[in-house]
Structures are given as structure tokens and as C-alpha cells.
Amino acid sequence: MTERPERQPERPGAERWVPDEAGLGELRAAAPDCRGCELWRDATQVVFSRGRPGARLMLVGEQPGDREDVEGEPFVGPAGRVLAQALDAAGIAGERVYLTNAVKHFRFERRGKRRIHEKPAVGHITACRPWLVAEFEAVDPAVVVALGATAARAVLGHPAKVGETRGRVLPPESGTAGLPAPTVVTVHPSSLLRIEDRDEREAALAAFVDDLRLAADAAGP
Numbered sequence: 778m779t780e781r782p783e784r785q786p787e788r789p790g791a792e793r794w795v796p797d798e799a800g801l802g803e804l805r806a807a808a809p810d811c812r813g814c815e816l817w818r819d820a821t822q823v824v825f826s827r828g829r830p831g832a833r834l835m836l837v838g839e840q841p842g843d844r845e846d847v848e849g850e851p852f853v854g855p856a857g858r859v860l861a862q863a864l865d866a867a868g869i870a871g872e873r874v875y876l877t878n879a880v881k882h883f884r885f886e887r888r889g890k891r892r893i894h895e896k897p898a899v900g901h902i903t904a905c906r907p908w909l910v911a912e913f914e915a916v917d918p919a920v921v922v923a924l925g926a927t928a929a930r931a932v933l934g935h936p937a938k939v940g941e942t943r944g945r946v947l948p949p950e951s952g953t954a955g956l957p958a959p960t961v962v963t964v965h966p967s968s969l970l971r972i973e974d975r976d977e978r979e980a981a982l983a984a985f986v987d988d989l990r991l992a993a994d995a996a997g998p
Contacts, residue, residue, distance in 0.1 A: 783966075788814040788904040795907045801830055801915045801947075804908070808881060811864040816882035816902040821846045823882060826912060828875030835918035835958075836860075837909065838878045839927040840901075840966060843892050846848050846883035851876045859966035860924075862904055863982060867989040872995075875916050879931035880905045902931050919947070919996035921958045922989070925965030932956050939964055943988065946995045963988035 791813030796803050808823045817823070817927040824841035827850055852860050864874065880901050893954030909931055913921070923929040929937040933947070934954030942962040949957045964985060972978040 787899045790814075791907040795911050799911060799915065801826070801912070801913065803827070804880050804915060806913055808908065810837045811881070811908070812908075814882075814901050816880070816884050816901060819885070820882040822876065822925075824848050824849055824851055824875060825881060825908075826877040827851055828874065828877075828916070829872070831921045832875035832916055833873045833922070833932070834869070834922055834925060834992055835875045836875070836915055836930040837932055838876050838924045840880035840897050841883045842894060842967075843883065843885070846892075851878055852902070855970055856965065856967035858983070859860050859969050863926045863966065863986050863989055866982075866986045867993060869989060869993050873993070875912075875918060876911070877912055880907060880920060881908060897927060902927065908929055911954070918958060920992045921956055922992045923959045923960060923962045925963075925968070929960075929962045932960055933962075939973070946991065961992040961995070 784868050791811050791884060792918065794813060795809060795872055796807050805825050808825045811817065811823065824845045830915040838851065841851060842854045842856065851857070861941040864871070884895045884897050884901065886895045921932050923932040926937065926939055929939065931941065932955060932992070934980070939962055947962065949955065949959060949961045966985065969985065972981055
């Protein structure tokens with residue numbers, strides 16, 4: 778009887794590609810080789826992060842978008858412009874912020890020549906999480922800001938609804954897989970782009986700015 782070859786898992790996880798006790802430079806250099814899930818096959822490139830060690834705030838989004846996938850940096854598309862506007866309104870200087878995503882490759886559905894954003898699956902979040910943990914250890918932020926439900930799940934280590942956790946600083950959760958830091962959960966800036974009514978959009982932006990101020994105050998000087 779011929780033995781069948783062992784089937785490789787589609788999402789083995791990123792552990793084997795994440796260097797131990799590495800700084801940000803080493804992590805960024807290693808990330809392009811990651812094959813922890815299948816998303817690398819269709820994405821243009823890995824999109825790792827922007828920021829420096831010692832940043833007080835670590836902002837975690839969902840995944841790169843189309844523009845980020847092309848340029849190789851997080852938050853350079855329309856949602857990034859909203860985030861930059863909100864950070865400026867909150868009085869948060871760029872050097873205080875480290876920007877990254879829960880998932881490092883763009884997941885999309887192709888429709889003709891267009892690439893339409895597709896939400897990462899739980900398996901993608903789990904597979905990519907070793908990078909997020911390594912980034913946290915390398916940056917050592919005072920507060921983590923989860924931008925949206927996908928990011929909240931990656932940061933906290935369990936599902937979380939934005940509406941139920943927003944507006945307060947969540948303490949580190951002992952005994953869970955969450956990152957060991959105070960966390961503020963808020964909306965993803967892309968959600969503001971989908972609000973058509975001008976007054977509603979401005980109110981949503983003001984609430985988003987308030988969340989960022991809350992995180993900045995908790996992080997201290």
C-alpha cells in the first residue's frame with residue numbers, strides 16, 4: 778500500500794519565521810519570508826509596520842489595503858489619511874505612534890481589474906499573531922490601541938465587540954493570550970469613510986479623536 782504524502786497545513790502559523798528576541802530591524806527583515814498562511818501568494822508584498830522602538834502608543838489595524846499592498850507601508854491609503862487627521866486633532870505627535878496590522882498581507886477578492894478588500898479569517902489572525910507579539914516586545918508601548926474588531930481580537934486574544942469595550946482603558950488580562958498592556962478599543966478609520974451623512978461622519982470622527990486622546994492620556998508623557 779502506497780503511503781500518501783503528508784499534507785502541509787494551509788496556515789501553519791508564523792512562529793518558525795519570527796526570529797527570537799529580535800529588534801524591529803530584524804523583524805522587518807525576516808517578515809518577507811513568512812509563509813505562515815496562504816495570503817502571501819496573492820499579495821504584492823508583506824506590509825509590516827511604521828514607527829520606532831519606545832513609541833508610547835501601538836496602533837493595530839486589521840490588514841493592509843490595496844494602496845498599502847502596493848506601497849509596502851501601513852495606513853497610506855484613504856483610511857490612513859483619516860487616521861492622520863484624527864491623530865493630529867488629538868494632538869498626538871507621529872514619533873509617539875507605532876503603526877501595524879493584525880494581519881500582514883492583503884486579503885482580497887479579484888473582480889475584473891479591481892481588488893476588493895476581504896476580511897481576514899480567524900485562522901489568518903491566529904497565524905500572523907506571533908509577529909504582533911514580537912512587535913509588542915520590540916516596541917514596548919505603554920498602551921495598545923485596537924482599531925476595529927479584528928484588531929481587538931488579535932490584541933486581546935479573544936473576540937471583542939467594539940461597542941461593548943469602547944471608551945475605556947482595558948487593563949491587561951492575566952491568564953489570557955492577550956498582549957500584556959492596557960488596551961483601548963475603537964473603530965477602524967475606514968468605517969468613517971463609509972458614513973455618507975456629513976454631520977454623522979463629523980460626529981464619528983470626533984468620537985474617534987476622543988478615543989485616541991484617551992489612549993494618549995493613559996500612555997503618559
